[in-house]
Amino acid sequence: MASRAAIAMLSRAQRIKSNLQSALEASLLEIEDVSHQHASHAAVRASGSDGETHFNVKIVSTKFEGKSLVNRHRMVYDALADELQSGLHALSIVAKTPQEIAKK
Amino acid sequence: MAAQTISSLSSPLQTFSSLRPGVSPSYRFTNFLFYSSLRPSLPFSSVILKPLRAARFRPLAVSAALKNLSESDLVAVPTDPQEVTVNFPSESGVYAVYDNNNDLQFIGISRNIAASVSGHRNSLPELCHYVKVGVVEEPDRSALTQAWKSWMEEHLRTTGNVPPGNQSGNSTWVPARQPATPRKKPDLRLTPGRHVQLTVPLEDLIHRLVKENRVVAFIKGSRSAPLCGFSQRVVGILESQEVDYESVDVLDEEYNYGLRETLKRYSNWPTFPQVFVDGELVGGCDILTSMHEKGELADLLKK
Numbered sequence A: 001m002a003s004r005a006a007i008a009m010l011s012r013a014q015r016i017k018s019n020l021q022s023a024l025e026a027s028l029l030e031i032e033d034v035s036h037q038h039a040s041h042a043a044v045r046a047s048g049s050d051g052e053t054h055f056n057v058k059i060v061s062t063k064f065e066g067k068s069l070v071n072r073h074r075m076v077y078d079a080l081a082d083e084l085q086s087g088l089h090a091l092s093i094v095a096k097t098p099q100e101i102a103k104k
Numbered sequence B: 001m002a003a004q005t006i007s008s009l010s011s012p013l014q015t016f017s018s019l020r021p022g023v024s025p026s027y028r029f030t031n032f033l034f035y036s037s038l039r040p041s042l043p044f045s046s047v048i049l050k051p052l053r054a055a056r057f058r059p060l061a062v063s064a065a066l067k068n069l070s071e072s073d074l075v076a077v078p079t080d081p082q083e084v085t086v087n088f089p090s091e092s093g094v095y096a097v098y099d100n101n102n103d104l105q106f107i108g109i110s111r112n113i114a115a116s117v118s119g120h121r122n123s124l125p126e127l128c129h130y131v132k133v134g135v136v137e138e139p140d141r142s143a144l145t146q147a148w149k150s151w152m153e154e155h156l157r158t159t160g161n162v163p164p165g166n167q168s169g170n171s172t173w174v175p176a177r178q179p180a181t182p183r184k185k186p187d188l189r190l191t192p193g194r195h196v197q198l199t200v201p202l203e204d205l206i207h208r209l210v211k212e213n214r215v216v217a218f219i220k221g222s223r224s225a226p227l228c229g230f231s232q233r234v235v236g237i238l239e240s241q242e243v244d245y246e247s248v249d250v251l252d253e254e255y256n257y258g259l260r261e262t263l264k265r266y267s268n269w270p271t272f273p274q275v276f277v278d279g280e281l282v283g284g285c286d287i288l289t290s291m292h293e294k295g296e297l298a299d300l301l302k303k
Helices: A004-009 A012-024 A042-047 A069-079 A081-085 A098-103 B081-087 B113-123 B141-159 B202-212 B229-241 B259-267 B285-294 B296-302
Strands: A028-033 A054-060 A090-096 B026-028 B063-065 B093-098 B104-110 B130-135 B215-219 B246-249 B274-277 B280-283
Touching: A012 A028, A012 A054, A012 A069, A012 A081, A069 A081, A069 A090, A069 B280, A069 B285, A090 A098, A090 B285, B081 B113, B093 B113, B093 B141, B104 B113, B104 B141, B113 B130, B202 B259, B215 B229, B229 B285, B229 B296, B259 B274, B280 B285, B285 B296
Parallel strands: A054 A090, B026 B063, B215 B246
Antiparallel strands: A028 A054, B093 B104, B093 B130, B215 B274, B274 B280
């Protein structure tokens, strides 16, 4: 288990990954930093951060079973509360259960 | 034939309207002996016209057959939308739109000329400076189409051209389907401004807002100019559903000060846009897009 200090050294993408992994026991997890697509975003420019503001997240977990889309997204947001407080601006979330993935 | 030709007031630069509210010029249009099934936006094909028959006399207004295009007055389109109904009749008939150079842009037919003019003025202000009006009495479809054809033919005879807006494939002048309303509703504001102190907590205002309005979208920017791609997509989806919705600009620091933080707590949702239906958070852009594609959104809104 990485220590706190070590975790802080990781990029946001890596932190997101590790948070979601532990909180939601994801069987599949894909994180993509797409901040550059929103580089002209007023808030992004204002915050002065260079990237790590917008992410695409694809996550598959049994914990999503029986839950509406809203609630699934809420679970993801809750797991990433710290990130959202510290400059994470937006997430595009695809949240599926293993059955839904298998069906496709 | 009792037709009287009103001495033509119109030079191309005539701008004063000879119409007054409540009095529609009674252009009696008589039947031509041909059938037409064309819609005005289709290319015009040549048709043989028969001479006009006698017009019936109407006591209140000068009776005349539909005036020729060239004899009709140019009426200036007012910039103030309220005034359109002053200068134009809300009647059925044919109308011809001219731009600032007095070039004919489009000939259309309408069940409500004032509304059509207003609609065109809103969407194509640079092309709608003057309009000629031909009200059609007893405006059944064939009478209207015939009026349109007579003007179109006349224009073709005199200029040899089909007006640009009537050419095949041109979709600039979609017939105004709705009565004159601004293209998009203004965004809702939660407060009268920062200078006014709230007597009620912002959360209560939010709560009331989402309960009293069926569909509410909290977006970044205004619905006519969203400032974020996700918000833009949400607006696009709601517009395509043609549902009546309220939009609130969460970036408006004057009228919606503090909204972003309060709303995040209220909905337990950290990002924008947020869409509420029937008082419940439906989700953000991803969820709305997914529902829209699956048809679930239409179902939700139908109920």
